[in-house]
Amino acid sequence: MAMVSKNSCQMQTNPKLSLVSSITLLLQTLNPQSPTISNLSSAPLNHFSPQLNPNLVIQVIKNQTNPYHALFFFNWASNPNPNPNNYFHTHHCYLAITDLLLSHSLFSTASSLLLNSHKLSDFMLGKVIKAFGDRGNIRSAIYWFHQAKLIENGHCLFSYNAILGVLVRANRINLAKAFYDQIVKEGVVKPDVSTYTTMIRGFCKMGMIKNAKKVFDEMSCGPNLITYNTMINGFCKKGDMESAQSFFKQMMDRDFLPDTVTYTTLIDGYCKKGELDEAMKCLSSMVNRGCDPNVLTYNALINGLCLSGNVDEAKRMMTKMRLNGLKDNVATHTSILKGLCIVGNSDEAVKHLKEMVSLGMKVDVQAYGVVVNEYCKIRKPNEAISLLKEMNARCLNPSVSSFNAVFRVLVENGELEKAVLLLKQMPQMGCSPNFLSYSRIICSLCRMRGKMQEVEEVVSDLLQNGHDIDATMYNCLIKGYCEDGNEQMAMRVFYETIEKKYVISVESFSIFVKELCAKGKVIEATMVFEEMCRRCYVLDVSSYKRLLDEQLGLYVDNQHRSMPLGHNEYSREVNS
DSSP, X not given: OXXXXXXXXXXXXXXXXXXXXXXXXXXXXXXOOSSSOSSOOOGGGGGGGXXXXXXXXXXXXXXOSSHHHHHHHHHHHHSOSSOTTOOOOOHHHHHHHHHHHHHTTOHHHHHHHHHHTTOOOHHHHHHHHHHHHHTTOHHHHHHHHHHHHHHTTTOOHHHHHXXXXXXXXXXOHHHHHHHHHHHHHHOSSOOOHHHHHHHHHHHHHTTOHHHHHHHHHTOSSOOOHXXXXXXXXXXXXXXXXXXXXXXXXXXXXXXOOOOHHHHHHHHHHHHHTTOHHHXXXXXXXXXHTTOOOOHHHHHHHHHHHHHTTOHHHHHHHHHHHHHTTOOOOHHHHHHHHHHHHHTTOHHHHHHHHHHHHHTTOOOOHHHHHHHHHHHHHTTOHHHHHHHHHHHHHTTOOOOHHHHHHHHHHHHHTTOHHHHHHHHHHGGGGTOOOOHHHHHHHXXXXXXXXXXXXXHHHHHHHHHHTTOOOOHHXXXXXXXXXXXXXXXXXXXXXXXXXXXXXXXXXXXXXXXXXXXXXXXXXXXXXXXXXXXXXXXXXXXXXXXXXXXXXXXXXXXXXXXXXXXXXXXXXXHXXXXX
């Protein structure tokens, strides 16, 4: 320990090191590794007692990458010896250590510290609630909200707002509304602008714009700029630009100056509706009012121009953005890629993607996906697969929709072996097949004779990956086994289908019954019809009965034709 003290003195006397750096180096030397440390002396820190003040404590805490180092220092500073300046932690010191502990998911450590220090207030608990919510732990967030209600006797507006924010971010809007209704009903705390705006954001996020408008109209306090921006964004997402403009005018009438977010939201809304003239008017108004467009503003315009097929104008807009000192990003170029594909300039789109890569731009999944889909549209699956592999080599996981687009083209081209191989390679390429991936390939294989063993392997993989066979796939399997002449497996699948109360299609039933009759199993054909009618819902029984009767009639006719002419007794019996 003498060695540590000597080091601390050397660090303190080194003029090149700041006080914060000196304390940090000492903490790294001591290296505390747990919230409760009994065998580690804090005596080396006593050298810094005369310099203690809240600002220093906050800076030291924020300078730590290891939360236990920060906590060790905080605990020492809580009761330093000596303490010539009568130092004590302020509210902001507790905020700093709480934020650091929560950012490292040390929830119990943070709550214990606040509880033991009698600082477990509504404001602090709001931070705990948000921290749990940020990590997707909704249950714990709700638990701590109820703790806040108990501790503060219901006077916990910060905690109410925190839990509403957590639930809105998690898209749990119904539960958020239940808590919001609780606030209004109990009347213990008065909702503030943050409460209302959070609920408005939640409703807008879920497309429930009428509910958002209702909350806005019921506000017992004045809205702020964020509230208006949230409402305007909600209307723009719905494509209701008339209502968005109405709120914009109302905002101006109440002397709220629109900011970059307001204008960018309106511009994006107009662009997505294809109303580019209105978007340009909005941009002019924005500039005239001294509000500078940002990258998101220009990207909204560039995307709108590209969606309308005006790629040249979009490129000019990108140049204008650069001249205004803003750097284009992947989203900018992804819009250009979309535009090139929309106007059918596939070669230029591929060239543009390669240029993005060569310029060192971090091309994302969405940008690659645009070109993959374009290759599929022009029926070049091999080139699309090459791009998927390139993505994987660049540590990007292609989207399942990109794979499904390739599967569609391969199936249409009859390249099923290649489709099956790609399906098997998907997990190694960072993407799990979804039900559509399997369904498209399975049903296509079922239409090819002699492929049912391969089908069984793919179906097995589908089931192992947590997917279930649906009615459409069952019908494909029945037809596939019938085409292969395997009436036993067709029978097994048929009974499994009706066991799950799925509907057997008329086409599948016809093929199945035809196969049974062809094998002379007319009794079984009649039995499956009766079982089907008994065990699952059949909309038009008469159609199925007619198909069964036709096949049975054909079977009898074929039997007659195959009887030798000398069998007069049999012939007379049939004719009678």
